[in-house]
Amino acid sequence: MKILGIETSCDETSAAVVDNRRGILSNVVISQIPLHRPYQGVVPELASRAHFKKIAPVVKEACLQAGIKKPDAVAFTQGPGLMGSLLVGRVAAETLGRIWNCPVVGVNHLEGHIFAAELEGKIRFPLLALIVSGGHTDLVLSFKPGKYRVLGRTRDDAAGECYDKAAKILGLGYPGGPIIDKLAKIGDKNSIIFPRPYLEGTLDFSFSGLKTSLLYHINKRLKRPMNTKIRTSDKPILNPEEISNLCASFQEAICDTLLQKTIFAAKKFGVRQIVVGGGVSANSRLREMFTSICAQEKIAVSLSSLRLCTDNGAMIAQLAIHKLASKIKKSPSKSDPALPFKNWA
Ligand code: KG4
Ligand code: ZN
Numbered sequence: 001m002k003i004l005g006i007e008t009s010c011d012e013t014s015a016a017v018v019d020n021r022r023g024i025l026s027n028v029v030i031s032q033i034p035l036h037r038p039y040q041g042v043v044p045e046l047a048s049r050a051h052f053k054k055i056a057p058v059v060k061e062a063c064l065q066a067g068i069k070k071p072d073a074v075a076f077t078q079g080p081g082l083m084g085s086l087l088v089g090r091v092a093a094e095t096l097g098r099i100w101n102c103p104v105v106g107v108n109h110l111e112g113h114i115f116a117a118e119l120e121g122k123i124r125f126p127l128l129a130l131i132v133s134g135g136h137t138d139l140v141l142s143f144k145p146g147k148y149r150v151l152g153r154t155r156d157d158a159a160g161e162c163y164d165k166a167a168k169i170l171g172l173g174y175p176g177g178p179i180i181d182k183l184a185k186i187g188d189k190n191s192i193i194f195p196r197p198y199l200e201g202t203l204d205f206s207f208s209g210l211k212t213s214l215l216y217h218i219n220k221r222l223k224r225p226m227n228t229k230i231r232t233s234d235k236p237i238l239n240p241e242e243i244s245n246l247c248a249s250f251q252e253a254i255c256d257t258l259l260q261k262t263i264f265a266a267k268k269f270g271v272r273q274i275v276v277g278g279g280v281s282a283n284s285r286l287r288e289m290f291t292s293i294c295a296q297e298k299i300a301v302s303l304s305s306l307r308l309c310t311d312n313g314a315m316i317a318q319l320a321i322h323k324l325a326s327k328i329k330k331s332p333s334k335s336d337p338a339l340p341f342k343n344w345a
Contacts, residue, residue, distance in 0.1 A: 027062070116309070132277075187246070
């Protein structure tokens with residue numbers, strides 16, 4: 001069975017073909033980062049227009065690379081995401097489904113990030129998933145595919161958003177995650193001890209205080225009034241050594257918090273498999289920390305290769321393979337349970 005997966009929930013237009021036996025046959029991703037860079041964030045209206053322009057060539061290229069004329073089914077991201085962007089993917093998928101006369105399946109984007117791990121190896125249930133992206137920071141427990149319990153999530157900024165805002169404060173550019181990751185490698189992570197927002201007694205996260213703490217640090221350092229708000233600067237506001245030390249220390253606080261909470265939850269629920277997914281799972285320090293602590297605790301950890309951490313059509317197609325298989329086994333239903341967990345959006 002060959003599935004075409006379409007992903008347009010945010011700022012990547014992607015289409016991929018996944019074969020249920022042979023894995024990824026193609027995975028075409030067009031990033032809109034250059035388009036949104038001048039605004040230092042995703043502009044929803046620009047995003048949907050760009051998806052509209054690119055969706056047809058991206059699908060065509062994915063089919064061409066996979067060497068197929070038509071797939072056996074089309075899958076698309078149904079949510080969560082930007083409304084206009086999602087709509088472009090949905091309309092494309094439904095149109096193609098009619099033309100090719102094949103099933104069309106809408107799936108959950110966050111569940112897709114979990115199944116990205118399966119494109120490169122087996123994942124065992126029960127599992128604990130940490131989904132960290134520009135819009136989400138969710139800790140999810142699952143005993144079987146399709147059944148999820150959200151144990152905790154961010155109460156304010158998502159981890160990726162925190163990276164992006166920090167880069168804005170420091171005048172480093174957009175998106176902040178990969179830039180801070182790179183600069184942190186040459187910085188001293190112990191030069192400044194930023195607070196770890198643990199929120200005792202809950203598995204929720206909170207990152208907005210950490211961002212404010214960075215802002216106060218900069219205001220103090222530049223002798224600006226403490227209530228000076230984030231200023232957008234297109235060049236670094238401190239010398240390179242200070243910047244890299246700040247990046248390393250700030251990153252350490254984010255990664256430490258994500259790691260501690262996840263390991264605590266894994267022990268609490270007796271889970272031996274962790275999946276880390278979403279754009280922030282591309283972070284080198286986070287990967288290093290998870291790899292080392294999970295080896296120590298004898299917990300299996302799945303960290304996808306970098307191209308599968310950020311949004312892509314392959315993860316959507318892979319998830320759809322499960323949805324289609326369980327639909328074939330169970331009685332077919334008209335309403336697609338695309339959002340598997342009511343509060344998970
Ligand atoms: O999953 P994703 O591609 O899109 C959303 O669904 O949001 O994640 C994008 C986020 C951005 O906030 C970006 O800064 C962050 O992932 N990101 C990273 C890294 N690469 C991307 N954050 C930290 N380190 C990275 N290497
Ligand atoms: Zn995502």
